[in-house]
Amino acid sequence: MRFGAPHRHYRLTDSTNARARALVEAGAPRGTVVTAGEQTAGRGRQGRSWSAPPGKALLYSAVLRPLDERHLLLPLAVPIAVCEAAELLQPGIECRIKWPNDVWLDERKLAGVLIEAKPQDGWAVIGVGLNLSIAPNEFPPDLRETAASLFGSGKGSRGKDRRSLPAVAPPTLPPTPLTAARSLSRHLARWVEADRDEILAAWRSRDALRGREISWRNGSGLADGIDDSGDLLVLGAGGERFVLGAGEVHLRL
Ligand code: BTN
Numbered sequence: 001m002r003f004g005a006p007h008r009h010y011r012l013t014d015s016t017n018a019r020a021r022a023l024v025e026a027g028a029p030r031g032t033v034v035t036a037g038e039q040t041a042g043r044g045r046q047g048r049s050w051s052a053p054p055g056k057a058l059l060y061s062a063v064l065r066p067l068d069e070r071h072l073l074l075p076l077a078v079p080i081a082v083c084e085a086a087e088l089l090q091p092g093i094e095c096r097i098k099w100p101n102d103v104w105l106d107e108r109k110l111a112g113v114l115i116e117a118k119p120q121d122g123w124a125v126i127g128v129g130l131n132l133s134i135a136p137n138e139f140p141p142d143l144r145e146t147a148a149s150l151f152g153s154g155k156g157s158r159g160k161d162r163r164s165l166p167a168v169a170p171p172t173l174p175p176t177p178l179t180a181a182r183s184l185s186r187h188l189a190r191w192v193e194a195d196r197d198e199i200l201a202a203w204r205s206r207d208a209l210r211g212r213e214i215s216w217r218n219g220s221g222l223a224d225g226i227d228d229s230g231d232l233l234v235l236g237a238g239g240e241r242f243v244l245g246a247g248e249v250h251l252r253l
Contacts, residue, residue: 001193003062003185007033009178012054014041017116017127020061024123032063035181042129045114046250050129053138056149058130058180064192065123073196075246076203076230078113078126079103081187083206086110086130088183089175090150096208099223099232100246103130104208108148126192128184133174150174200228215252216244 006028013019016034018041023032036059042050052059064071082103083095096104103111110131117124131149139147151174175183191199204210209223214234219242221234227243234242 001031001189003031003188004033004182005031007035007181010034010036012036012038012040015039015043016059016061017043017114017125020063020125020127021116024063024065024125028063030063030065033181033185034061035059035177037177043114043127044112044129050112050114051140052129052131053134055177056134056138056152057132058128058177058184060128060130060181060184062126062128062185062188063123064126067117067119067122067124070193070195071124073199073230074117074124074126074192075101075113075115076226077191077194077199078115078128078188079111080199080202080206081184081191082111082113082128082130084187084191085180085183086150089132089180090172093150095206097203097206098208099226099251100230105148105150107208108146109143110148110150126188130180130184132177132180196228200226203230209251209253212253216250 010019013036016036016039020034038054039059042059044050079097079101083097086095087093093105095110098104101113102109112129114127115124131147133152134149135152136144204225207225210225212223214220214223219236221236221242224233224235226232232244234244236242
């Protein structure tokens with residue numbers, strides 16, 4: 001399949017996910033993509049909001065329909081596609097995934113994924129916010145220590161992997177949101193149709209939490225990878241095993 005035809009871009013809108021949902025409910029075809037330069041009501045996971053300075057992030061929503069059993073692992077497939085797109089846009093970086101689908105660069109959040117689906121009507125909207133060229137002081141104060149940007153955030157764009165590039169490598173320019181959208185569309189098209197084993201293997205190879213101490217409202221332990229349905233496995237201090245579902249818990253590190 002292909003994402004990006006049709007492609008609707010808004011200079012300013014409330015939320016690309018909200019626009020994509022309205023389009024899909026009005027019959028928009030699979031592959032429809034909505035992007036925006038700026039959102040006034042960007043949505044994040046677990047009821048949070050999502051904001052970014054105008055023109056400095058990819059704000060992207062794509063329509064996937066119809067849904068079938070291959071899409072059960074969609075929440076794992078999407079961040080893999082985001083990692084691959086980001087790594088092509090900024091050669092030399094390596095992205096990891098913080099369960100279930102945050103994309104991390106150098107231990108900071110580079111991108112978030114919000115999938116809104118109506119399985120009974122056979123569609124999903126895949127929302128991605130990817131920080132492209134946000135300077136550290138442009139993030140809200142509470143995110144300054146934990147957010148990354150592909151370009152413009154001192155840490156994210158100059159991590160250890162980048163330093164290992166040859167000294168002659170030309171400086172890369174920040175991609176425009178349109179370039180980033182095209183790249184993401186290509187990688188998404190591949191990963192939404194990938195088979196389970198491939199998705200699980202790729203996700204596990206980018207697992208940022210494995211072996212780390214994590215806690216949530218009702219417990220804590222060592223992250224121990226994901227099971228084949230994408231739930232997080234955790235090993236408690238007394239040897240007990242926990243299985244956490246993505247919708248249920250908010251992790252602390
Ligand atoms: C998260 O909480 O990590 C998910 C954030 C997802 C944000 C993106 S920005 C484009 C799309 N439109 C929205 O309203 N949300 C998603």
